Amino acid sequence: MKKKIFISLLVFLLCFVMIGCGKTTDENDNDDVLNNTETNNVTTLEDDVKLYSDNTKYVFEYGNTKYVFYYSGDKITAYHTYVNYESASTAKAVYSALKLDDYEDLDKVSVKGKYLLFEWNKSTYEDLSASELKTVYSYMKELKEK
Numbered sequence: 001m002k003k004k005i006f007i008s009l010l011v012f013l014l015c016f017v018m019i020g021c022g023k024t025t026d027e028n029d030n031d032d033v034l035n036n037t038e039t040n041n042v043t044t045l046e047d048d049v050k051l052y053s054d055n056t057k058y059v060f061e062y063g064n065t066k067y068v069f070y071y072s073g074d075k076i077t078a079y080h081t082y083v084n085y086e087s088a089s090t091a092k093a094v095y096s097a098l099k100l101d102d103y104e105d106l107d108k109v110s111v112k113g114k115y116l117l118f119e120w121n122k123s124t125y126e127d128l129s130a131s132e133l134k135t136v137y138s139y140m141k142e143l144k145e146k
Contacts, residue, residue, distance in 0.1 A: 051082065052145040058133050060140035067137065071130035079125040081118040088114050 070078040
């Protein structure tokens with residue numbers, strides 16, 4: 001559990017540092033964002049991800065990061081983290097700079113609009129049940145559709 005918290009804090013810190021060091025872009029840099037293409041795990045159609053808790057997932061938000069736990073019954077089936085970098089070009093730059101070997105519990109990283117999407121492997125959530133999530137992540141805001 002300490003390992004999960006440490007990794008989450010590390011990702012949050014990395015996001016905070018990268019946003020503070022971001023540069024402004026002109027319209028020419030954003031032209032490729034309007035195209036619906038997927039290259040090197042970079043999807044550029046959607047700039048904002050609408051994620052809310054429902055009967056298949058719990059969504060928690062802390063700072064610029066959304067933690068999404070997919071579940072069936074009381075069993076967690078997947079865990080994804082969406083880190084908001086405010087622009088697709090910044091998210092792509094961070095993605096290019098990532099050293100994936102540093103994340104042993106990570107299955108996949110991709111860019112989805114202005115978000116870096118981390119897909120974690122089963123070892124990061126197999127000890128939790130869906131019913132425990134609201135208690136474990138009670139310090140975070142749960143996102144629910146209004």
